[in-house]
Amino acid sequence: MTHRQVVQAMYGxxxxxxxxxxxxxIVTNALPRILADLDGSQSQYAWVVTAMLLTSTATTPIWGKLSDLFSKKLLYQLAxxxxxxxxxxGGFAQSMPELIGYRAVQGIGMGGLQALIQVVIAAMVAPRERGRYSGFIGAAFATATVSGPLIGGFIVDAPxxxxxxxxxxxxxVAVIALIVLGRTLKLPVVRRPVKIDWLGATFLVGGVSLILVWVSMAGSQFAWLSAQSAAYLGGGVLILALALFVETRVSDPxxxxxxxxxxxxxxxxxxIVAVGTAMFGGSVFLAQYFQVARGFSPTHAGLLTLPLVLGMFVSSTLSGQIISRTTGRVKPFLVFGASSLVVALMLxxxxxxxxxxxxxxxxxxxxxxGLGCMMQNLVLAVQNTTANSEVGSVTSVVTFFRTLGGSAGVSVLGAVLAAHVASYVAAGLAGVPGAPSAGGSMEVESLPGPVQQVVRDAYGQAFGDIFFIAGCxxxxxxxxxxxxxxxxxxTTVEWTSENARTETESLSSASRA
Incomplete structure (x- = not known):
């Protein structure tokens, strides 16, 4: 594909x-209103988000494998x-269980879109040139992250x-994307015998789902050290062990x-597990920090996270351009990005x-x-060492672990946050006469001034604690x-031993020169 053809396909x-x-x-600011309209509970509140994340994480490796066997374009359109x-x-849901189920369906499609976008780009553009287009991904991510809460708040409040x-x-917008992709995306379809490992896929999805359910519920529905935790975690590990056994026996796992x-x-x-923890945890807990600890509205909280999104956009675009146009080397940007992330989280x-x-x-x-220098470049480093016949599987595995790290990290850090807030609030209220019990559910805005400040201080201090853990x-x-x-x-899309030998010789000659 020419540069013009690639750019046209990238729009879709x-x-x-x-x-x-x-x-x-976009649904973040609407969840309280949804809960009120559909008579939902606090546990169902969490599952509106968790259901989508669970199915997208569990199905990501399957989408990636299918992309190695079938038309990447057709699979992307299907997702x-x-x-x-x-x-x-989801828009027609009449109850919370219905909505949670429809969000799970959304998650299946989202898992395919997340896994296949990198696979499709890898099929269009050689690794050396791929950095030229990383700005597109950064721009889409930044725009959606910033505009989502703002659009959601406007829609909920608009008559x-x-x-x-x-x-x-x-x-x-999705319909427009389908039309653009149908007209612009031209990828060759490699015909080869298809044999799908359905047993391995079933065990993989089942094991991952059990572990994700455990991570999302432990600390809130039951204790981390409890019989329920042992059942969920033990069952998940056992099923994943069966998946591992199957994957070592089948011809096309x-x-x-x-x-x-x-x-x-x-x-x-x-x-990339830690990258996922920082990326997902950053967006979740920062919004809560600005709203609870600092007292800003959801709209203002979204605007205050703009430096994070802009940093990701600028660094991903610049690093991609520099890699493509000059060095052709990824590692310096990975080391710089990881160092920046550690320093930022410690700060x-x-x-x-x-x-x-x-x-x-x-x-x-x-x-x-730091995140911008690493997110796309980690995937690029993997794709650069992978044969084309397995680029879908490998890319989806990397995406899978990033999402898994994010979901697990958010749940664990959330449990730590809750425990530390309770401890700090109890200590702070000890010196406030007639203060409410720290164990109760407190609406910060409705509390008396001195008590309200104690709660805000507790949250502020607890957020510092979880960022320290994320930094470690x-x-x-x-x-x-x-x-x-x-x-x-x-510099080639196809990966063959002849390509590798030619590029090694040319780079050696350039180094000597």
Whole structure:
């Protein structure tokens, strides 16, 4: 494909990515109203988000494997269609169980869109040139992240609309994406014998689902150390062990285990778990920090996270351009990004309810810079060392672990946050005569002035604690990217031994010159 053809196809891909991310952020401000209209409980509140995240995470490796066997374009269109179906149905939901089920359908489509976008780009553009287009992904992510809460708040409050339009508004954009992709995306379809490992896929989805359910419910529905935890975790590990056994026996597994013999793939898989924790945790807990600890409205909270998004957009675009046009090397940007992320999270661990907002914005910009340098480049490093016949499986595995790290990290950090807030509130209220019990459910805005400040201070201090934990996790990412062996990006889409030999010789000659 020529540069013009690639850019035209990228418009369709980015529209689909925009819709996917928007659907996860636009519903945030509408959830309280949805809960009131559908008579939902607090546990169902969490499951509106968790159901979508669970199905998208569990199905990501399956979508990736299917892309190695069938038409990537057709699968992308199918994932987008499933996503639209879930969106339309979600808008018609008459009860919370219905809505949760439709969000799960959305998640199946979202898992395909997240996994396949990198696979489709890999089929269009050589690794050395791929950085030229990374700005598209950064722009779509930044726009959807910032505009989602703002659009959601406007729709909920606008006369004649209501929360159901938070689901329906994404459908026209998805339809446009389908039309653009149908006209512009031209990919060759490699015909080869198809044998899908359905048994391995079933065990994989079942095991991952049980573990994700455990992570999302432990600490709130039951204790981390309890019989329920043992049942969920033990069952998940057992089913995944069966999946591992099956994957070592079948000829064409869903997750080719031999990929982990590749040092780069193994290191990136570990590194991207922490990236997912920082990326998802940052967006979830920062919004809560600005609203609860600082007292800002949801709309203002979304605007205050803008430095994080802009940092991601600028760094991902610049790093991609520099890699494509000059060095052709990824590792320096990975090391810089991981170092920036560690420093930013450690700086964020010092914040409280009174920290200067300009200073917080600088910390967030540094965090976004680190994430932007790593997110796309980690995937690029993996794809550069992978044969075309397995690029879908490998890419989806990396995406899978990023999402898994995000969902697990958010749940664990959320449990830590709740425990530390309760402890800090109890200590703070000990000196306030006639204060309410720390164990009760407290609406911060309705509390007396002195008590309200105690609660805000407790949240501010607790947020610093969880960012410190996230910073310690990010140290693992830094260690992994330092150990990655540098391999210059190839200039061809197809990966063959002849390509590798030619590029090695040309790079050696350039180095001598």
């Amino acid at each position: 891909l980015m529209l689909a990515l925009f819709v996917t991310i928007l659907s996860t952020t 987008l269609t499933i996503f639209m179906t879930g969106s339309v149905l 004649g609309l209501g929360w159901r339009w938070c689901f329906w508004i994404t459908v026209p 869903i997750v080719p285990l031999r990929m982990f013999r590749n040092r780069t793939i193994s290191l990136v898989t570990v590194a 964020l661990s010092t914040i409280d309810s009174r920290t200067n907002l300009v200073l917080v914005g600088c910390y967030l910009a540094l965090m976004g810079t 996790v990010a140290l693992v990412t830094l260690a992994c990217v330092v150990l990655i062996k540098e391999q210059p990006l190839r």
